[in-house]
Amino acid sequence: MHEVKFIRPRSLADAVEIYRRTPGCRPLAGGTDLMVMLHARTLRPEPQVVLDLWSLAELKGVRRVEDMIEIGAAESYTGIIASPDVRQHLPALAAAARTIGAAQIQNRGTLGGNLANASPAGDTLPVLLAYDAVVVTDRRAIPIDRFFTGYRNTALQPDELITAVRLPLGRQVVFRKVGTRAAQAISKIVMAVSRGPARIAIGSVAEVPLRARRAEAALDRGDVEGAIAAVADDIRPIDDVRSTAAYRRMVTQNVLRELLLSVR
Amino acid sequence: MRFTLNGRTVSLDVVGTRRLLDVLREDLGATGTKEGCGEGECGACSVLIDGEVVDSCLIAVGQVEGREVTTVEGLADGGRLTALQQAFIEHGAAQCGICTPGMLLAAHVLLRNSKRLSADAVREGLAGNLCRCTGYTKIIDAVLSCTK
Numbered sequence: 014m015h016e017v018k019f020i021r022p023r024s025l026a027d028a029v030e031i032y033r034r035t036p037g038c039r040p041l042a043g044g045t046d047l048m049v050m051l052h053a054r055t056l057r058p059e060p061q062v063v064l065d066l067w068s069l070a071e072l073k074g075v076r077r078v079e080d081m082i083e084i085g086a087a088e089s090y091t092g093i094i095a096s097p098d099v100r101q102h103l104p105a106l107a108a109a110a111r112t113i114g115a116a117q118i119q120n121r122g123t124l125g126g127n128l129a130n131a132s133p134a135g136d137t138l139p140v141l142l143a144y145d146a147v148v149v150t151d152r153r154a155i156p157i158d159r160f161f162t163g164y165r166n167t168a169l170q171p172d173e174l175i176t177a178v179r180l181p182l183g184r185q186v187v188f189r190k191v192g193t194r195a196a197q198a199i200s201k202i203v204m205a206v207s208r209g210p211a212r213i214a215i216g217s218v219a220e221v222p223l224r225a226r227r228a229e230a231a232l233d234r235g236d237v238e239g240a241i242a243a244v245a246d247d248i249r250p251i252d253d254v255r256s257t258a259a260y261r262r263m264v265t266q267n268v269l270r271e272l273l274l275s276v277r
Numbered sequence: 278m279r280f281t282l283n284g285r286t287v288s289l290d291v292v293g294t295r296r297l298l299d300v301l302r303e304d305l306g307a308t309g310t311k312e313g314c315g316e317g318e319c320g321a322c323s324v325l326i327d328g329e330v331v332d333s334c335l336i337a338v339g340q341v342e343g344r345e346v347t348t349v350e351g352l353a354d355g356g357r358l359t360a361l362q363q364a365f366i367e368h369g370a371a372q373c374g375i376c377t378p379g380m381l382l383a384a385h386v387l388l389r390n391s392k393r394l395s396a397d398a399v400r401e402g403l404a405g406n407l408c409r410c411t412g413y414t415k416i417i418d419a420v421l422s423c424t425k
Binding site: 016017018019020021041043044045048049051052063065067068091114115116117118120121195196197 | 292293294296315316317318320323329330331332334335336337339340342383386401402403404405406407
């Protein structure tokens with residue numbers, strides 16, 4: 014039986030050091046994505062070691078850092094939803110977190126995991142794009158619009174760990190997820206929108222969670238109908254088990270209209 | 278490694294990447310915890326870790342080192358069922374029974390956190406637990422009967 018070793022670091026510094034020097038090492042947070050793939054042995058490359066980040070206190074919590082809110086990479090969605098700062102300043106993030114799975118998944122899922130997994134359907138990812146979040150790692154800060162580089166690919170170096178996510182205060186973002194049912198659904202499309210500055214971020218419509226740049230340019234000119242028309246050219250949806258390209262195109266336009274009408 | 282299972286310390290020599298679900302069932306004989314989908318969709322394998330409901334198919338056993346795990350076997354006090362378990366029996370809230378342990382644990386947390394729950398709150402709280410016999414009405418009735 015193939016056995017993958019399990020390492021529990023004592024501290025973040027310890028984790029960074031182990032990740033740097035251990036070949037075949039894969040970080041683990043709440044396990045909601047990784048444990049399924051680990052058990053099915055579908056992870057590529059196949060890990061030899063799993064590095065448990067879940068219990069590291071340095072990766073938990075929600076705090077104010079100057080004019081930003083910083084959320085630990087391994088803080089759970091339950092913790093994010095419960096945070097008064099998130100509820101007050103980042104309601105779209107709280108709304109997105111509430112649509113993820115159900116209690117069992119919200120108790121384990123994390124922003125660090127959602128980012129590192131980089132699924133085009135990751136529910137929080139359009140929200141992070143609409144807020145212009147910053148991904149903080151053990152060595153640098155990466156603007157979110159440069160984070161997703163291809164299908165399930167990120168700007169992270171092979172030995173780089175996400176430690177936190179920073180989001181700005183004072184931006185009004187709205188969120189909508191369309192799925193088969195309210196809980197436990199992977200999205201058909203998922204969208205987050207801000208009007209000032211113009212941000213239209215969409216998941217499940219391309220190989221990456223994307224910013225709809227043509228639609229944003231139209232919105233910048235105050236042209237709402239132009240934005241709704243342009244968004245169809247910004248996205249690259251496919252037919253898959255959850256939906257069809259044609260449905261996704263139509264619903265993307267409808268949801269964008271709904272969200273633009275709901276924010277000033 | 279060590280953790281607490283239903284109030285008792287257990288000491289095991291296991292690979293930490295094994296699923297908590299498998300260690301509970303195969304190594305510890307705690308077969309009350311069921312495997313449904315194995316992908317975190319159905320909630321059949323729900324257990325509590327430090328009082329929070331999680332899917333044990335998604336937990337690496339190494340992650341529960343030093344923590345308290347509660348399975349359905351840990352709800353009753355000896356032979357005395359909890360009010361919730363009794364309500365499941367009285368309302369006929371189990372059909373095939375595979376979802377029942379997970380339902381009980383998720384509902385246990387709901388009732389612990391709030392004694393006053395609307396039917397919608399119960400539905401939302403149990404949204405991560407699927408019943409393929411579709412016996413949801415009786416399950417929700419049973420949980421609601423414990424809120425009065």
